[in-house]
Amino acid sequence: MTPLIDVIFLLLLFFMLTSTFSKFAEVEVSAASAAASTSDTPPKITFLKLAADTLSLDGQPHDLTTATTALTARTTEDEPVIVLVQVGAAVTAQRLTDLLVALRKVQGISVNVMSPT
């Protein structure tokens, strides 16, 4: 009986110490690139400037939720909207990811994050 308990205890310890309970997820960073234009019509470009606690869409101040509604209003059926994201100083990775996750829900836009160089 005792060796059985010993082994089970060892297994229990192993699984308690090695297992993790965090759930991971991932989101793509879409960089600005010279993507080949597929349609003949020039795409609409929207400029989004992200600062540490403000956000402006073509110069209009917004927050994350109003920005997504404003962007949804701008998309049309056949014309893709390109969103150029400029990241200001003192923006954290958390904030950038929040923005990317919010923009992910908007259909019909393609997000390009410009690198700050």
Next chain:
Amino acid sequence: MRRARPKTAKEPTIALINIVFLMLVFFMVAGTLAAPLSSDLKLIETADLDGREPPNALVLHQDGRMSYAGRDMASAADYLAERTDNQEGVVRLVPDRNLDAGKLLQISDDLRRAGAKSVMIVTERALQ
């Protein structure tokens, strides 16, 4: 309605095993085995994303250091040469949530220039 016990009760071995077994099964089913990331790393929290398995990815610390599998990496190209997962072109980054976003974009740019096709940020799903 308590059952009377003999005065010199033996250690209840079967009950002990039962409890330990239950805990064992719980940890086997509920936990995921994963290589530990750095303990000082605070992952980005998100909701509304689909879950995926724990990452085997390039870790970006708050001060901009890069590490992979516990070792510091000097540059993005070093990581691409070193990595062992065979997913062609897809590079996963695990940034600290307080890392400067400019630094993150610069590193993902470096990775693209070194041959990565798409760069993903791995986050921690917040509990709902």
